[in-house]
Amino acid sequence: MNLSLLIFFSLGMFLIGIIGVLTKRNALVFFLSIELMLNASNLLFVIFSRQWGNQIGLAWVFFVLVVAAAEAAVGLAILINLFRTKQVVDIDQYNNLRG
Amino acid sequence: MHCALCFSLFLPLAGFLILMAFADRIPRLPTYIISCATVCLSFISFAAILIIYTYTGMLPHSDTLYTWIPIEQLHTDISLRIDPLSLLMALIVTGIGFLIHVYSIGYIEHEEDFARYFACLNFFIFAMLLLVLADNLLLLFVGWEGVGLASYLLIGYWYFRPAAARAATKAFVVNRIGDFGLLLGLLLAFHLFGTTHIATISEMASQQYDKGDTLLTIMTLLFFVGAIGKSAQLPLHVWLPDAMEGPTPVSALIHAATMVNAGVYLIVRLHPVFMMTPQTLQLVGVVGAATALYAALSAVGQTDLKRVLAYSTVSQLGLMFLACGSGAFYSAMFHLTTHAFVKALLFLSAGNVVHMMQGTTELNKMGGLSKNFPYTHWLFFIGVLALSGVPPLATFFSKDLILEQEYLAGFEVLFYIGLAASILTAFYLTRVYCLTFFGTAKLPPQILSQIKEAPRIMLLPVFILGTLAIIGGFLGFTFGKTPLLEGFLKEVGVTLAEKKLSSGFILTPETWYAVGGAFFGIITAGILYLRFADRLGAPLSILKHSFYVDQLYELIIVTPLKSLARLITNFFEMGIFDGCIRLVTANVNRTASLLITMQSGQIRSYAAWIVIGVVVLMIYLVF
Amino acid sequence: MTLLAYSIEWFLGILLITSSLGVILAHKPVHASLFFLLSLMTLALTYLELSAEFIGLMQILVYAGAILVLFMFVIVLFQDAYSQISQFPSNSSFILLFFAGSAITFTMIILGILLNGFKAHNAALPDGYGSVESLGRFLYVDFFFPFEAVVLLFLIASVGALYIGKRKE
Numbered sequence: 001m002n003l004s005l006l007i008f009f010s011l012g013m014f015l016i017g018i019i020g021v022l023t024k025r026n027a028l029v030f031f032l033s034i035e036l037m038l039n040a041s042n043l044l045f046v047i048f049s050r051q052w053g054n055q056i057g058l059a060w061v062f063f064v065l066v067v068a069a070a071e072a073a074v075g076l077a078i079l080i081n082l083f084r085t086k087q088v089v090d091i092d093q094y095n096n097l098r099g
Numbered sequence: 100m101h102c103a104l105c106f107s108l109f110l111p112l113a114g115f116l117i118l119m120a121f122a123d124r125i126p127r128l129p130t131y132i133i134s135c136a137t138v139c140l141s142f143i144s145f146a147a148i149l150i151i152y153t154y155t156g157m158l159p160h161s162d163t164l165y166t167w168i169p170i171e172q173l174h175t176d177i178s179l180r181i182d183p184l185s186l187l188m189a190l191i192v193t194g195i196g197f198l199i200h201v202y203s204i205g206y207i208e209h210e211e212d213f214a215r216y217f218a219c220l221n222f223f224i225f226a227m228l229l230l231v232l233a234d235n236l237l238l239l240f241v242g243w244e245g246v247g248l249a250s251y252l253l254i255g256y257w258y259f260r261p262a263a264a265r266a267a268t269k270a271f272v273v274n275r276i277g278d279f280g281l282l283l284g285l286l287l288a289f290h291l292f293g294t295t296h297i298a299t300i301s302e303m304a305s306q307q308y309d310k311g312d313t314l315l316t317i318m319t320l321l322f323f324v325g326a327i328g329k330s331a332q333l334p335l336h337v338w339l340p341d342a343m344e345g346p347t348p349v350s351a352l353i354h355a356a357t358m359v360n361a362g363v364y365l366i367v368r369l370h371p372v373f374m375m376t377p378q379t380l381q382l383v384g385v386v387g388a389a390t391a392l393y394a395a396l397s398a399v400g401q402t403d404l405k406r407v408l409a410y411s412t413v414s415q416l417g418l419m420f421l422a423c424g425s426g427a428f429y430s431a432m433f434h435l436t437t438h439a440f441v442k443a444l445l446f447l448s449a450g451n452v453v454h455m456m457q458g459t460t461e462l463n464k465m466g467g468l469s470k471n472f473p474y475t476h477w478l479f480f481i482g483v484l485a486l487s488g489v490p491p492l493a494t495f496f497s498k499d500l501i502l503e504q505e506y507l508a509g510f511e512v513l514f515y516i517g518l519a520a521s522i523l524t525a526f527y528l529t530r531v532y533c534l535t536f537f538g539t540a541k542l543p544p545q546i547l548s549q550i551k552e553a554p555r556i557m558l559l560p561v562f563i564l565g566t567l568a569i570i571g572g573f574l575g576f577t578f579g580k581t582p583l584l585e586g587f588l589k590e591v592g593v594t595l596a597e598k599k600l601s602s603g604f605i606l607t608p609e610t611w612y613a614v615g616g617a618f619f620g621i622i623t624a625g626i627l628y629l630r631f632a633d634r635l636g637a638p639l640s641i642l643k644h645s646f647y648v649d650q651l652y653e654l655i656i657v658t659p660l661k662s663l664a665r666l667i668t669n670f671f672e673m674g675i676f677d678g679c680i681r682l683v684t685a686n687v688n689r690t691a692s693l694l695i696t697m698q699s700g701q702i703r704s705y706a707a708w709i710v711i712g713v714v715v716l717m718i719y720l721v722f
Numbered sequence: 723m724t725l726l727a728y729s730i731e732w733f734l735g736i737l738l739i740t741s742s743l744g745v746i747l748a749h750k751p752v753h754a755s756l757f758f759l760l761s762l763m764t765l766a767l768t769y770l771e772l773s774a775e776f777i778g779l780m781q782i783l784v785y786a787g788a789i790l791v792l793f794m795f796v797i798v799l800f801q802d803a804y805s806q807i808s809q810f811p812s813n814s815s816f817i818l819l820f821f822a823g824s825a826i827t828f829t830m831i832i833l834g835i836l837l838n839g840f841k842a843h844n845a846a847l848p849d850g851y852g853s854v855e856s857l858g859r860f861l862y863v864d865f866f867f868p869f870e871a872v873v874l875l876f877l878i879a880s881v882g883a884l885y886i887g888k889r890k891e
Contacts, residue, residue, distance in 0.1 A: 002731050003842035006768070008834055009735035013742050013761075015830050020746035021706050022819045025812065028797050029754050030702075032745055035789070036758070039765055042781075050772045053845035055860045058852060061777050062861065065784050066872050070879035072789045076796050077887035084889075089800050091702050092813040098700025701814040707822035714825045721833060 006047050013040040027079055027091045031072070038068050101162050103151075104179055107144040107193075108232060110137045111225040118218035127213060134217035135200045138224055142193035149186055159183075161234045161298075175295060180234040187432065188231035188364055191439050195356045196224045198560035202447055203348040205557035206454055216256060220352070223249035227357050231364060236285050236295040239365070243281065243329065246358045247274045253353060254345040266341040273338040277328010281365075284321030291318065301371035310375050319372060319379040322365060323386075330362030330416045333390040337649050339413055343405040343460070347450030350405060355412050355442035360435050363419045367428045374426065384424020388516040391417030393646065395523035399530070400642025404449050404460045407531045410645070411486070412442060414520055418501055421517055427504040434497035438486075440571050441494050444564040445482040451475045451553035451561065452535065462531070467540035471550045474558055476536045478565045483532045485568045487525035488617040493571035495614075503609045514609070518616055525620025533628035730771060737764045751797045755790065762786045774852040 017040060020033030042061050049057025086093055114137035118130060125133075159182030168175040200220060207213045226245025233239035248271075255267030285295065291314055292300050308315050326332070331339040331354075342354050353359075366373060366383065373380055391414045398410035415438050422431035452472060453460050469476045485492035488499065498521060505514040540547055552558070644650065697708070741764060744757030762785050769778035850856035861869050 003844070004837070004840045005731045006735060006772075007837065007840070007842075009731075009738050011830055011834060012735075012739050015827060016739070016742040016746060018710060018826055019823055022703060022710065022823050024746060025703075026751055028751050028793065028800065029746070029748075032754055032758050032793065035785075036742055036745060036761070039761070039785075043765060043768065046769055046772050046774050046777060050774070050847075051843050051845060053847050053851065055851065055857060058774055058777055058857055059861055059865050061774075062780065062857070063868060063872055065777075065780055067875065069784050069789055070876055072792060073883045074879050074886065076792055077883040080796065080799070080887055083800060088810070090810050093810060094702065095700030095813065098698060699813070699815075703814040704818055707814075707818045710822040710826050714822075714829050717829050717833065721836070 003047050003051055007044065010040050010043045010047065013037075013043070025090050025092055027082075027089050027094075030091055031075060031079070035068065035072065038064065103144045103148050104162055104181065104232075105164065107141040107148070107189075108179065108225070108228050110141050111221045111228065113137065114221040115218050115225060118214050118221065122214040122218070125214065130214050130217055131204045134221055135197065135204070137221060138193055138197040138200050141224070141228070142190070142197050145186065145189050145193055148181065149190065152181060152186065159298075163234075167237075175235060175237045177238060178234040179232040180297070181232075184364075184368060184432070185231050187436070188360070189228055191360075191436060192224060192227045192231065192357050195439055195443050195564075196220075196227075196352060198563060199348045199352045199356075199443065199447070202351075202450070202557050202560040203346075205554050206346060206348050206450065212256075216253075216346070219249055219252045219256070220349075223253065223353060223358070227361070230361055233297075235297060236288060236300075239297075240278075240281065240285060243278065243325070243361065246353070246361060247271060247278065247329075250274070250342070250353050250358060253349040254342045256345055256349065260344070263344040266338075266344040270338040270342050273335050274328050277325045277335055280321045280324025280328065282325075284318050284325065287314070287318045287321060291315070297368060301369065304372040304375050308375060310377065312375070315372065316376045316378050319369070319376045320382070322369060323379060323383055326362030326365050326420075327386065328362075329365075330359045330420070331413050332362070332386055332417060332420060333393060334648070336390065336394070336413050337652060340406045340409045340645070343403070343409050347405065347446060347453055350409070351443045351446035351450065354409065355446050356439040359412060359416055360419075360439065363416065363423065363431055363435055366420075366423050367432055370423075370428045373423070380424050380426065382424075383420050384510060384513055387417045387420025387422075387424055388513045388520075389417070390414070391421060391520040392516050392523075393417075395520045395527065397642055397645035398527040399523060400639050400645075401527075402462045402643065404453065404462055404465070404531065404535060405446075406460075407527060408442070408445055408449060411445075411524065411528065414524060415442070415486070418498065418517060418520065421513060422501040422504060425505055425508040425510055425513070427501065427508070430497060430500040430504055434494070434501055437493040437497045437568075437571050440564055440567040441482055441485045444478065444561060444568050445486065447557075447561045447564065448475045448479040448482060451557055454557070455550050455553055462534050464541050465535045466538045466542075467536070467547075468550070469536040471547070472536070472552055474552060475561070476532075478561050479532060479536070481565050481568055483528040484621075487528055487621055488521055488613055489621070490614060491572060493568050495617075496572040499610055499613050502613050503607060506607075506609050518612055521613060522616040522620045525617045526624045529621045529624035530628050533625060537629055734764060734768050734771065738768070752794075752801075755793050755797055758793070759786060759790055762790065772852075773847060776852060776854045776857045779854075 014037055017033045017037035020036065021030060024030050024033065042064055045057040045061050045064075049055065049061075082094060083089060114134055117133060118125070159180065161178050161180045163176045163178040165177040167177050200217070203216065203220065207216055210216065223246060226242050226249055228242075230239055230242025230246060233242055251267045251271040254270055255264050257263045258267075288300060289295055292303050294300065304315065328335045339354055339359070343350055345353075373383075394410045394414035394417060398407050398414065401407045401410060415434070419431045419434050419438070422428070422434065452465070452468065452475060455472070456465070459465070481492070485494050488495045490496075502514060502517050502521070505511075505517055641647065697704075738761060741757050741761035745754050745761065748754040748757055762781060766778045766781045766786075769775075769781060848856075
């Protein structure tokens, strides 16, 4: 079981998620990239849980999964609201909080 | 005696504090009663102290009230000294002060701000008493500053008048110059003697130093500088004529009878030390004589009633310093006493006229007022005669004593200068009397008919002072025995010559010169101004502007200082200090605006910053 | 067998990377979400490979079955809007983004190089590792409090989502 290889792939997925966050202007794809990053970290936890033979990592993944679901729901609700106000999906236009 | 002393010293202070604290809430009559009562009670208790003092053998003693700075050798306790000199001064201050308080009740009738006036007057009495009763030089200095402050407050009583405000500031600043000298002298005294206790200094001076020691001379010179400032001698005399902007009772009290005598008092108090430094004494005499002549000449050319009297004060003080300069300290004190009475009399009767004419002091608006002021003009005339030196009125004896003393001590030039000053005194006083009360009236008849005599409350103190002016001379002169004042001031060191002169009817040629000169001055001025008043033009402008000394000071000192102040305000203050502060704020603002660009509201930029943070963290943790 | 066992990580990994790349490189958001679905499936397979059956099942049920569906709904809702993106200028500072992106890439690569030859510790697995029963017991007994907290969180989240998403009259 070559766990160390999987770690590299997890890192790669995380990196791709970050690039997506920095690059994409569509709000929904932005969100998807964030979910990518979450999944990458989930994978890392499962890998290490398998490595040490512990179930703590699995429990952690369980909670992350649940929280990610809740966050996605609330986040999408906010996004819908924003869209109703701004009429665009471009996150560069969501700059009301500028100082 | 201790209780009486505290009581009499602090009662005026209590009056001041009460009046200041409850200034607007006490109605008129209680204010008058409080202020006059404090001074009256003070005077009565000083009289009581005098009686006790004389009957218990005339032992000078000090009362320590409070330890101020607890350094042993410094002797800076609040301790008061009772000896004949301080008692005399205290009686003059409280006595004349009380009369002037009563007079002020009438003068302040039309003013709304009477509480402040009486409070400041009480404060002045307190400060002056502190000055004369002080046992050590530091406490004397406190009183010295206090009277300067009181003078400033009272000259600037009508502070909304620009001329009055300027005059008050001028008085304070010029006084300050003198105070600087006094302070340096005080410090030097402490350095030389290790104490500021006056009696100790006097003893040590005569024991430990030779006559004419350099440091001692410097110290006495510095003290004399202080006296010049306070007593308005040349060259620091410029504040006294301008100080006439204040109310007339203030001029009478502070600038005639009491405060300006502080300089003379200082020198007489420290006379053992001054006797050790003949150079300083010589300078004192010369300055006194020069001032006397200068002021007398300037007074001839004035067109303002009060300014004539102001210059007259400067001149008489010059005579007192002249006396001190030849070692005749007793005659200086005698002249101080009689001059206080007579000058207060002159000022208060002039004040009657000024008050009844709604504040005009210009001589060219007055004339022919003798019918309007039946009592006042006689009282003024008594004052004129007294100050000119007509026997047997008060000032004759004291002035005569000074002049003879000059001659006998060998300073003949000074005697002639003093004589000239006396003749001029007679001349200008009579001139002012004639111009005010006789001659053609300058005001239209309908206004003239409305001017009446002053109310009784203002006349009564003037009457009392007139009586004192007539009989006051006999304090220092009797036929045969030692006169009262001399016996009293024995410790001041009456010289042999004075002793001879004051207890007998020795008519030296000098006496004849003095009397003759006085009559000559009076008659000349009388003829000139009664007959030819209308044909004489304006007085010589060099005399009117008192030899342009004021303008000279303005040119050399005031204008450069003001330009310097302007330079500092405009260049240093605005450019450098403000500039530094502005630099800092500009930089902070710039930094802030730089940092604001971080808050663009762009989510991706925030994410980028987070990512950069993560990179930094990773580098730190892993590498 | 060993070849297959050896290469299953490689297979899964490459599939993972490819689908992730697909998510960010797709033109249309619908395609992006489909690629995301693919990556989720791959992840589930990987979890199964790592003997975490319960987690793998949960991944399918929760992520692919609920979250992805939500995303789909919203994407379909905003289908017309995405094309307008090109009309607006990009407001974020390009330099900053470029710098951040390159920094993290660089750092990751170096980290990867450093991690080369890292030998994983292959522990012996306890009985029932990753099964529903054992994980369930673990959660209910050892992690009871977080479990209940998460339930509360769900409640709050659903109420919140409802409230935020409501059309305000």
